[in-house]
Amino acid sequence: MPEKNLISDKEKEEIRDWLLQLSVNQNQEPVLPTRPCDCGYQIYDASLKCFKCKQTWEPCIITGMPLLKNQIINCQSCGKGALKDAWNTYLQAYPTCPWCNKHAK
Ligand SMILES: [Zn+2]
Ligand SMILES: [Zn+2]
Known part of the structure; x- marks a missing residue:
């Protein structure tokens, strides 16, 4: 057994905050499936129009x-x-x- 925890309480706190922040961000910005348009712009997978080059499908x-x-x-x-x-x-x-x-x- 190590004599003391290798991670200090301060670090533990920072890691916990960081993880919390990550999960909050994920909740706020769900990752939508995207695909590249012919013009190279990433658009929402189900989008029928590219907002950059105005191409439609x-x-x-x-x-x-x-x-x-x-x-x-x-x-x-x-x-x-x-x-x-x-x-x-x-x-x-x-x-x-x-x-x-x-x-x-
Ligand atoms: Zn486009
Ligand atoms: Zn038919």
Whole structure:
């Protein structure tokens, strides 16, 4: 056993305050998921518009999330776009497009 605690009461107090401060900050500023826009600006993951370059995205007809170029799949009937992952998951449960209600495959 060490003869005395290696951390002084003063230091313990400082560490406790620091941890408290951290948790307070986390409560005040929840970390939102972000993605980089083509212009390099970090925007909220679900945002349909970049506030810097004013680019906009169509919402996915299933999730409402922005349709990013490399993740789009289009309905063969109505041509509306959806995110590939959402589309594939959706079609496992329902046989028709949620937009035009026609068979999508
Ligand atoms: Zn942008
Ligand atoms: Zn459709």
